[in-house]
Amino acid sequence: MTVTFKDVKADLLDQIARGVMAPGTLMPNEMDLAEKYGCARATVNRAMRELADEGIVERKRKAGTRVRKAPIRQARFSIPIVREEIEAQRAEYRYALIDRSVMDVPDWLLGRLALEPGQQVVRVVCMHWADGIPYQHEERWINPEVVPSVLKADFAKSxxxxxxxxxxxxxxxxxxxxxxxxxxxxxxxxxxxxxxxxFRTERTTWLRETAVTLVRLTYRRGHRMTTKY
Amino acid sequence: MTVTFKDVKADLLDQIARGVMAPGTLMPNEMDLAEKYGCARATVNRAMRELADEGIVERKRKAGTRVRKAPIRQARFSIPIVREEIEAQRAEYRYALIDRSVMDVPDWLLGRLALEPGQQVVRVVCMHWADGIPYQHEERWINPEVVPSVLKADFAKSxxxxxxxxxxxxxxxxxxxxxxxxxxxxxxxxxxxxxxxxFRTERTTWLRETAVTLVRLTYRRGHRMTTKY
Incomplete structure (x- = not known):
C-alpha cells in the first residue's frame, strides 16, 4: 500500500480535529512526518501545502508550521453552465430567448465594464427552464470589441x-x-x-484589462447554492 | 532570476487567454516546458497541477494534458468571523445578545443536525452592528453533546x-x-x-460524524458577497 498525500492530510486533519494537535501547536517537521508515514517527503509537503492553502495550518519560514488558532475557512463554489447544472439534477433543460439588442452602453454600465460613452454593447435576455418550470432568468451585456462575432450571433436556439x-x-x-x-x-x-x-449572482468577466461581459442570473424562489468545505 | 511555478502558470494562462493554446489543444509535456522556462520539472508540475485544480486544463493518464473546452470555474469565498469582516471595512463593531435558551431540539432541526428527539440544544440569537447600523442577524443552535461548556456560556459580551x-x-x-x-x-x-x-448564509458544522452547530446569518438589505476568480 502506497501512502498518498491524501492519507497524510486526512490523518493530520484527524489529529487536529481530535485536539491531539491543538490550535497553536508546532507541527513535526516534514522529514520526521515522512519517516512516520513511510512516504516521500514530497508527499508530506503536498499534504501540508493543502492544509496551508485551506487555512488550517500556518507555515512560517524558519519558524515551522503551526496549527492555526482561528482557521481561515474558505468555501469553493463551482460556477457551472446552467444547462449542465439543470441536467445534473436529471431535469430536462429548456431555453428561450426573450430579447437581443445592440445598443449604446447604458450609463450605469460604463464604470462596471470600463467602457467609453457611445461604445456599443449587445444585451441578451433569456430564460432557462428545468422540467418546464422557470429556473433562471439571465440578463447579459457583451462587449463586441472583445468578441466582434457577437454582432452576428442571434442566440435563438441556445x-x-x-x-x-x-x-x-x-x-x-x-x-x-x-x-x-x-x-x-x-x-x-x-x-x-x-x-x-x-437569489442573484452577478458576474463580470475580463480578458486581461478588457471587459467581456456582465451577467445577472436570477434564480427561482427558494434556490440555494450549497457547498461543503 | 529564479523561475517560479507562478511565473510558469501565468505564462501558460496568458497563452491560453490569447488563444495560442486553444481549447482542446494538447499541451507540451512537462520536460519540454521545464527546458523552455529554464526551471525544474517539479516547478512545471506544480503550475500544471494548479491549472488542473482550477479546471482550466484536463490531465489524463498517458493521453497528456489538454486545455479544457469548457473550463470548470470555481469561486472561493472566505468565511470570515463577522467581527473581522466588519473591522476589515474599518467600521466599528458592536454586538448584542437577543436571546439564549436551552431547549429540546425542535422537530425541523432533528434531521439537519442528526439528533434524536428529546436531545437538548442551546439556541442563541444575536445581532452584529457596523458603525451603529444593523449588519447581521445571527440565529444559532449548538449541540451541547459536542461542546458541554456551551451550557455555561452566556454570550452576553461576545x-x-x-x-x-x-x-x-x-x-x-x-x-x-x-x-x-x-x-x-x-x-x-x-x-x-x-x-x-x-441575503442569508446557512452553515452546518460537523466534528467528524456529530453536528456541532447550525447557524443562519441574515445580512442587511443590499448586502453582496463578492470574490474574484
Whole structure:
C-alpha cells in the first residue's frame, strides 16, 4: 500500500480535529512526518501545502508550521453552465430567448465594464427552464470589441454562456451573490410575485484589462447554492 | 532570476487567454516546458497541477494534458468571523445578545443536525452592528453533546462564533447561500420592512460524524458577497 498525500492530510486533519494537535501547536517537521508515514517527503509537503492553502495550518519560514488558532475557512463554489447544472439534477433543460439588442452602453454600465460613452454593447435576455418550470432568468451585456462575432450571433436556439466559453477560452471574473426583490418583469418570467426575494449572482468577466461581459442570473424562489468545505 | 511555478502558470494562462493554446489543444509535456522556462520539472508540475485544480486544463493518464473546452470555474469565498469582516471595512463593531435558551431540539432541526428527539440544544440569537447600523442577524443552535461548556456560556459580551472556534478547533461544514423575505421579527432587528429580500448564509458544522452547530446569518438589505476568480 502506497501512502498518498491524501492519507497524510486526512490523518493530520484527524489529529487536529481530535485536539491531539491543538490550535497553536508546532507541527513535526516534514522529514520526521515522512519517516512516520513511510512516504516521500514530497508527499508530506503536498499534504501540508493543502492544509496551508485551506487555512488550517500556518507555515512560517524558519519558524515551522503551526496549527492555526482561528482557521481561515474558505468555501469553493463551482460556477457551472446552467444547462449542465439543470441536467445534473436529471431535469430536462429548456431555453428561450426573450430579447437581443445592440445598443449604446447604458450609463450605469460604463464604470462596471470600463467602457467609453457611445461604445456599443449587445444585451441578451433569456430564460432557462428545468422540467418546464422557470429556473433562471439571465440578463447579459457583451462587449463586441472583445468578441466582434457577437454582432452576428442571434442566440435563438441556445444561450450566450456556452457560446462565449467557446469564443473566449479563458478570462478572469468577479462574482457577487445577493438577494433581490423580483421586479414585475422578472416575476412574470419566473412565475412568482413582484417583490419576492430571489437569489442573484452577478458576474463580470475580463480578458486581461478588457471587459467581456456582465451577467445577472436570477434564480427561482427558494434556490440555494450549497457547498461543503 | 529564479523561475517560479507562478511565473510558469501565468505564462501558460496568458497563452491560453490569447488563444495560442486553444481549447482542446494538447499541451507540451512537462520536460519540454521545464527546458523552455529554464526551471525544474517539479516547478512545471506544480503550475500544471494548479491549472488542473482550477479546471482550466484536463490531465489524463498517458493521453497528456489538454486545455479544457469548457473550463470548470470555481469561486472561493472566505468565511470570515463577522467581527473581522466588519473591522476589515474599518467600521466599528458592536454586538448584542437577543436571546439564549436551552431547549429540546425542535422537530425541523432533528434531521439537519442528526439528533434524536428529546436531545437538548442551546439556541442563541444575536445581532452584529457596523458603525451603529444593523449588519447581521445571527440565529444559532449548538449541540451541547459536542461542546458541554456551551451550557455555561452566556454570550452576553461576545458572540458564539469566536467562542466555538476556540472550543472546537477544526470541523467540516456545509454552507448554503440563499435569499429570504424578512420576517417581522428580523425586520425589526435589521431596521428594514417585513418581506424585504435579504441575503442569508446557512452553515452546518460537523466534528467528524456529530453536528456541532447550525447557524443562519441574515445580512442587511443590499448586502453582496463578492470574490474574484
Amino acid at each position: 444561450g450566450p454562456n456556452e457560446w462565449l466559453l467557446a469564443e473566449v477560452p479563458f478570462s478572469n471574473a468577479e462574482i457577487s451573490f445577493s438577494a433581490v426583490e423580483a421586479t414585475q418583469d422578472i416575476a412574470d418570467h419566473m412565475g412568482c410575485f413582484a417583490g419576492n426575494a430571489l | 458572540g458564539p462564533n469566536e467562542w466555538l472556534l476556540a472550543e472546537v478547533p477544526f470541523s467540516n461544514a456545509e454552507i448554503s447561500f440563499s435569499a429570504v423575505e424578512a420576517t417581522q421579527d428580523i425586520a425589526d432587528h435589521m431596521g428594514c420592512f417585513a418581506g424585504n429580500a435579504l
